[in-house]
Structures are given as C-alpha cells and as structure tokens.
Amino acid sequence: MKVIVTGAKGQLGSALVKNAPAGFEIIPLTRKNFDLRETDRLKQFLQDTRPDVVINTAAFHNTERCEEMPKDTMIVNSMIPSFMADMVGDWGGIFAFISTDYVFNGQKRGEPYYEDDEPDPINIYGLSKNTGEYGVKLLNSRHYIFRTSSLFGKTSKPLGNFVLRILDRARRENILRVVNDIFITPSYTNDVSLRIWEVIQNKSPFGIYHVANSGTTSWFDFAVEIVKLAGLKVEVIPISYQESNSKLRRPKWSPLGSKKLPPLRHWKEALKEYMDEL
Ligand SMILES: NC(=O)c1ccc[n+]([C@@H]2O[C@H](COP(=O)([O-])OP(=O)(O)OC[C@H]3O[C@@H](n4cnc5c(N)ncnc54)[C@H](OP(=O)(O)O)[C@@H]3O)[C@@H](O)[C@H]2O)c1
Structure with a gap:
C-alpha cells in the first residue's frame, strides 16, 4: 500500500x-x-x-x-x-x-x-x-x-504547540494569565x-x-498541568477570553468524543509521556 x-x-x-x-x-x-x-x-x-x-x-x-x-x-x-x-x-x-x-x-x-x-x-x-x-x-x-x-507532539518549530508556548512563557514570566472559559480536548x-x-x-x-484523547479541560487547567509537570514555580491566573483581548471568534466549547471508536487514553497521561520526552 x-x-x-x-x-x-x-x-x-x-x-x-x-x-x-x-x-x-x-x-x-x-x-x-x-x-x-x-x-x-x-x-x-x-x-x-x-x-x-x-x-x-x-x-x-x-x-x-x-x-x-x-x-x-x-x-x-x-x-x-x-x-x-x-x-x-x-x-x-x-x-x-x-x-x-x-x-x-x-x-x-x-x-x-x-x-x-x-x-x-x-x-x-x-x-x-x-x-x-x-x-x-x-x-x-x-x-x-x-x-x-x-x-501537541514532536515539532520542529520552537514554539510549535500550546505546551511549548506555555513552557516558554513560564520560564520568562512570573505570572501567566490563561483563559479559563474555553474548553477543549488536548x-x-x-x-x-x-x-x-x-x-x-x-x-x-x-x-x-x-480522534482526540479522552477528557475535557480549559486552556487554564491545561496550562496548570503543564507547569506542574515541568516543576516550574510560576503563578497561573485564570482570565476570561474577553479579558485576553482577542478579536477572533472561537468556539467556547469544542471537546471531541467518538461514537465510532474506542476512547483514547486521558490527555493528562498522554501529556506526561510527551513532556517526559522533551
Ligand atoms: N494544531 C492543532 O491544534 C490542530 C487542532 C485541530 C486540527 N488540526 C489539524 O491537524 C492537521 C495537522 O496539524 P499540525 O499541528 O500537525 O500542523 P503543523 O505542525 O503546522 O504541520 C502542518 C504542515 O503542513 C505544511 N504546510 C502548510 N501549508 C502548506 C502548503 N501550502 N504546502 C506544503 N506544505 C504546507 C506546514 O509547513 P510550514 O510549517 O512550512 O508551513 C507544516 O509542516 C492540520 O490539518 C490542522 O488543521 C490541528
């Protein structure tokens, strides 16, 4: 084939x-x-x-x-x-x-x-x-x-996904403000x-x-998990999407589930494996 x-x-x-x-x-x-x-x-x-x-x-x-x-x-x-x-x-x-x-x-x-x-x-x-x-x-x-x-996954771009962008910010800033009213499946x-x-x-x-991992989370909780797994001591503060000043219309709720395929493992387990390999 x-x-x-x-x-x-x-x-x-x-x-x-x-x-x-x-x-x-x-x-x-x-x-x-x-x-x-x-x-x-x-x-x-x-x-x-x-x-x-x-x-x-x-x-x-x-x-x-x-x-x-x-x-x-x-x-x-x-x-x-x-x-x-x-x-x-x-x-x-x-x-x-x-x-x-x-x-x-x-x-x-x-x-x-x-x-x-x-x-x-x-x-x-x-x-x-x-x-x-x-x-x-x-x-x-x-x-x-x-x-x-x-x-998220192996990428040739230095800031090629949300995980890498949060890690980059967490290493440069003391406080991260992350949107807590948009929900996804990492x-x-x-x-x-x-x-x-x-x-x-x-x-x-x-x-x-x-085809998505299991579980639902907000960008905020996703960022908190990334910072926790990386062992970084940065404060993560929840903000609304409106407060982020983005003009782009985004779906506020877009987790994916399948009625046709068995569930994939939880995104937290997958994130840990990815971050262990960084
Ligand atoms: N990333 C997400 O969070 C996400 C979420 C849902 C669905 N998706 C979909 O999943 C797919 C894969 O996403 P990904 O995160 O793996 O994307 P990615 O890392 O940006 O990879 C896309 C690749 O396509 C290449 N490409 C783009 N336009 C091209 C063109 N006109 N001619 C030739 N190559 C081109 C890019 O090259 P350059 O880097 O040189 O542009 C890049 O290597 C996409 O279809 C995306 O829409 C992504």
Missing part, C-alpha cells in the same frame, strides 16, 4: 510517518518538495505516484492569520484537499482529510461533540475546514475525515496518528471519525 502524507514535517504528519505500519510504503511530502498550491506540480506528482492513500495533514491553521487571509485559507484548507481527493479518486485511491473541532460553533455543553453533530463554523479557519470536508465528501466517496483537537499526535493508522488498516467504513 502506497501512502502519501502531506505536511510530513508537521506535528501530526511526522507522527504518522514515524508510526506507519510495517508494509506500508510512505511517501512524505513537505513544503521542501513543493508548495501544495503549485497545482501543476501537485497534479504531476499525484499522477506519477498514483498513491493508494493520501493523508492530508498540511493546513493553514494559524486561526488569527486565517481571518486576515481568507483566500489563502480557503485555497489550502478547502480547494487543494478537494482537488487531491478528486484526483486520487480517478484510480480508486482513498483520501484522508485532517479536520478540526473548530467546525463546531461551541454552543453545546456537558458532553463532547460527536461525529453526528452538525458543524456550524464561526471563524474563517473553521469555515475553510468545513468546506474542505464537503469538497472531499462530494468528490471522493472513498474518504476519511479525521477531526482532531488542540494537538490531543497527543502520537496517539492520534496510531488511531488514524488503525482506522485505515482495519478498512473501517469511510466517513467522519473524531
């Missing part, structure tokens, strides 16, 4: 490459090969390679910048994935699209969002991913849509990648899957 992984140098892409099952031929595609927006090169590459599966992790996901750059956001997160899904469908290839909890509006309470909850994005990033989901579904029936949330790329491979390897029915 020949599998292209896009965004292969990213957090999730590199975990997918590392954890690929034996016998799978992995073709990592990174920005160094070419920018996916170079559609002629992309088309040629797909035609030459004729992969059985494409797992598309590459995305424009800096949510604040997405608001300023809606065209680039839509191209990278909606149009390119739809184009790839359509192309690989020509030879019966499977397209796996990595999507996000940000397709939801965040108004649910008390329980996580499940696969059959209705998306209703409230910012450009969420909209672009939701449109990408539609494109992929329409253009290739042999698709997987894996929605995940608040990723998810470890290692666990998410293994579950994605399981779904593909098991030839699970095509469709949408939520």
